[in-house]
Amino acid sequence: MSPAAKKVLVVDDSDTVRRMMDFVLRPVGVEVIEASSGFAALDLLKNNPVDMAIIDLNMPGMDGIELIRSIRAAAERKDLPILMLTTESREGDMKLAYDAGANMYLIKPSPPPVIRFKVLSLLGLEDPTAPKA
Amino acid sequence: MDRETALRELSQGGSSERQVAARELGRWNDTQVLTALVDALAGDRDYQVRESVADTLEEIGDSRAVRLMLPLLKSDDPRTRNMARGALGRIGAAAPELLFEASKDADPRMRIFVANIMGGTGDHEMAPRLIEMSRDADENVRDAAVVALGVLGAPEAVGALSRFLKGNHSWLQFSALDALSKIGSSEAAAAVLAALPGAGPDMLPAFVDALGRMGAPECLEPLVRLLAGAPELRPTAVRLFLGPLLEPLRDCRDPAIVKSVLDAIAQEILGGKLGEAKAARGVHTLGLLGGPENGPAILKALESADPTMRREAVIAAGRLKLRGAVPLLQMMEKGADATLALEIRRSLEGIGK
Numbered sequence: 236m237s238p239a240a241k242k243v244l245v246v247d248d249s250d251t252v253r254r255m256m257d258f259v260l261r262p263v264g265v266e267v268i269e270a271s272s273g274f275a276a277l278d279l280l281k282n283n284p285v286d287m288a289i290i291d292l293n294m295p296g297m298d299g300i301e302l303i304r305s306i307r308a309a310a311e312r313k314d315l316p317i318l319m320l321t322t323e324s325r326e327g328d329m330k331l332a333y334d335a336g337a338n339m340y341l342i343k344p345s346p347p348p349v350i351r352f353k354v355l356s357l358l359g360l361e362d363p364t365a366p367k368a
Numbered sequence: 369m370d371r372e373t374a375l376r377e378l379s380q381g382g383s384s385e386r387q388v389a390a391r392e393l394g395r396w397n398d399t400q401v402l403t404a405l406v407d408a409l410a411g412d413r414d415y416q417v418r419e420s421v422a423d424t425l426e427e428i429g430d431s432r433a434v435r436l437m438l439p440l441l442k443s444d445d446p447r448t449r450n451m452a453r454g455a456l457g458r459i460g461a462a463a464p465e466l467l468f469e470a471s472k473d474a475d476p477r478m479r480i481f482v483a484n485i486m487g488g489t490g491d492h493e494m495a496p497r498l499i500e501m502s503r504d505a506d507e508n509v510r511d512a513a514v515v516a517l518g519v520l521g522a523p524e525a526v527g528a529l530s531r532f533l534k535g536n537h538s539w540l541q542f543s544a545l546d547a548l549s550k551i552g553s554s555e556a557a558a559a560v561l562a563a564l565p566g567a568g569p570d571m572l573p574a575f576v577d578a579l580g581r582m583g584a585p586e587c588l589e590p591l592v593r594l595l596a597g598a599p600e601l602r603p604t605a606v607r608l609f610l611g612p613l614l615e616p617l618r619d620c621r622d623p624a625i626v627k628s629v630l631d632a633i634a635q636e637i638l639g640g641k642l643g644e645a646k647a648a649r650g651v652h653t654l655g656l657l658g659g660p661e662n663g664p665a666i667l668k669a670l671e672s673a674d675p676t677m678r679r680e681a682v683i684a685a686g687r688l689k690l691r692g693a694v695p696l697l698q699m700m701e702k703g704a705d706a707t708l709a710l711e712i713r714r715s716l717e718g719i720g721k
Contacts, residue, residue, distance in 0.1 A: 251515050251546045258542065258574055293481070295454030297415070298446040322480055322508045327444055344507060344539035347570075 241358050242266045242284070246276040246302065247291040247320075256289060259347045260354060263363055273297025277305055280312065287357055290337075292321035292328060300328075300335050307336035316357040320350070371396050375404055383414045390420035397428045406436040409455055410448040422455040431463035438470050441481045453481055461489040468497050476506040483509065487516025495522040502528050511543050518547025526555045533563035541571055545578040557584040564590060573604045580608025585616040592628045606636045610649045618657070630658045634665035648677045655684025663690045670696050679708060686715025694721050 243265050245256045250271070257267040268285060270276035274297055276288070288306065292299040299319060306312050319337045321328070329340050339353055348364065355362045369377070369392045377389035390408065393401050402425075409421045425433045433455075440452035460467050467489075471482045483501055486494040498520070501513035514532065517525040525547070532544035548556040560579055567575045576594065579587040591613075595605050609617055609629050620626050633650045636642050642650060651669045654662045669681035670693060682700070685693035694716065701712045 249515060251518065251543050254546060254577075255539070255542050258577075262573075292446060293450055293453065295450055295457060298450040300446050323477070328446065331446065344511065344537075347538050 241286045241360070242268055243354060243358075244268045244270060244276060244279065244283075244285040244288040246270045246273065246288060246294070246299070248272060248294045249291070252291065252320075255347075256350075259351050263351060263355065265354070265358075273299070273302035273305070276302060280306070280309075285315070287316040287318070287354065289318045289320050289354065292319055292323050292332065300331050303332065303335040303337055318353060318357060320345070371401070375401070378404055378408055383417060386412065386414065386417045387420040390417060390424050394424040394427050397430055399432065402428070402430065402433050402436060406433065406440070409437070409451050410440050410443065410445075418451050422451070422458060425455055426458040429459050429462045431466060434459060434463040434466050438466060441470075441478055442475060449481070453485065456485045457488040460485045461491050464489075464491065464493055467494070471497055471501060476504075476509050479504065479506070479509045480512040483512035483516045487519035490520065492520060492522060492524075495520055495524055498522070499525055499528045502532075507537070507540065511540055514540060514543045514547050518543070518550040521551050523551055523553045523555065526551060526553065526559055529556075530559040530563065533560065534566060538571065542574050545574050549578040549581040552582045552584070554584065554586070557582050557587055561587070561590050564594065569598075572598060572601060576601050576604050577608065580605070581612050583612035583616065585619065588613060588616055588620055588629070589622070589625055592625050595628070595632060602632050602635060603641055606632050606642070606650070607646060609633060610642075610646050610653065614649070614653065617653070626657055630654060630662060634658070634662045637665040638668055640668075644674045644677060647672070648674065648680050651677055651680040651684055655680065655687045658684075658688060660688055660690060662688065663692055666690055667693055667696065670700070675708075679711060682708065682711045682715050686711075686718035689719050691719055694719060697721075 243260060245253050245267050247253050248271055253269045260267055268279065268283060270279050272294060290299045290302055303317055306315060317337045318339045318341060319332045320341050320343060322343045324342045332340050338357060341350065341353060352362045352365060374389040374392040377385045378393065381389060390405065393405060405421050405425055409418055412418050437452045437456055441449050443449040467482055467486055471479055473479055479501065483498060486498055495517065498513045498516050502510050504510050504513065514529060517529060529544045529547050532540045535541065545560065548560055557579065560575060564575050576591060579591060591605055595601055610633065617626065617629055633653060637647055637650050651666065654665060666681050666684050666688065669677050670685065672678050682697065685697060697712050697716055701709055704712055
């Protein structure tokens with residue numbers, strides 16, 4: 236499937252980060268759907284199928300770990316690729332994320348090309364902007 | 369409910385009882401009550417209870433609560449530190465001196481949280497300290513401070529933010545552009561415009577987006593000039609021309625700029641790249657400001673599957689007196705509902721048919 240058919244849900248209470256993800260992923264044809272909180276994300280997921288989620292760890296209300304657990308609790312979303320993108324670099328937080336069901340954990344500020352590459356690899360796609368060997 | 373019962377219910381009651389107890393405890397604000405509330409904020413597993421606690425703490429609005437909650441930001445439990453962050457975001461302004469003190473904590477994670485909280489207070493007294501934090505040794509702290517200055521909309525931060533527009537740090541550059549676009553002052557627009565010539569090709573769309581979101585009339589001409597040399601920016605620019613820059617476009621007195629923008633809009637309509645709402649607005653704008661040279665885009669829009677776009681195209685064809693649209697309009701008239709048929713008739717009469 237081409238990148239243009241993929242939808243990625245970005246969950247972060249910072250609209251700057253959500254806009255940054257759109258900036259990073261739109262050029263490769265990925266459509267970014269935004270949610271400013273865990274609750275908004277769960278609401279959105281009820282009626283809007285997405286191909287993957289990028290989730291911040293630290294958010295007021297429902298934190299990212301709790302959100303991942305809630306997402307994985309639904310049978311139809313148990314295989315949804317989830318990338319946790321956060322400033323938290325401690326091993327304890329990484330373990331919590333992976334135990335909750337995250338597929339990948341990236342620490343900010345990861346360079347945009349790295350984020351793009353990781354997202355596309357989780358979507359099972361090649362990165363058209365990556366230099367060819 | 370008396371104080372002792374409320375304290376007991378907060379720790380031992382069912383969910384509803386704990387929520388009620390949390391709200392009842394707002395009638396007292398001694399240290400024991402505050403400590404119980406903060407403990408519940410950190411430890412209660414029920415989100416509704418924690419929200420009730422946060423509501424009560426916000427109403428108490430006491431610096432003692434701020435002092436009790438700040439250490440929770442360092443908790444190993446994400447739930448605890450984020451509930452504390454949420455609550456501090458609501459009452460942190462009650463104790464700015466405590467926030468300033470915490471903003472110097474040795475742990476950069478704490479400094480990040482505090483920068484977020486300071487931005488969320490809406491208090492411009494936080495701006496000078498945030499400007500200092502934008503020079504922190506830790507780049508995530510710098511980024512948090514930059515974002516917070518944008519959230520505050522602090523015009524005094526323009527100089528500090530402008531420093532990040534150069535260089536190769538994409539996150540900080542992006543955050544600074546975003547912050548400046550939120551500040552939106554003419555100085556902010558001037559800072560972004562001044563840095564535009566030095567922007568790397570990867571960051572150009574972000575610059576264009578930031579300028580456009582400021583909606584400042586002085587951004588129109590530089591964007592048009594930029595577009596002439598970088599046509600790949602057209603989709604981003606057209607979204608802005610049809611969004612925050614639409615009003616400046618309508619007020620623009622330079623026919624060359626208006627023509628360039630309309631040509632860009634027409635190209636995007638012809639390319640079928642705009643979403644339905646933006647495309648309809650684009651057609652409407654062409655009808656208001658354009659000329660016969662925009663005919664091809666209007667003709668394409670007449671054949672759109674979207675009824676709103678077709679209607680706008682019908683009106684635009686009439687305004688621009690597009691004779692080339694006549695056969696299509698006459699064909700559309702046969703199958704149109706009464707409202708659309710009326711618009712088509714008016715357009716045909718305007719064209720002289």
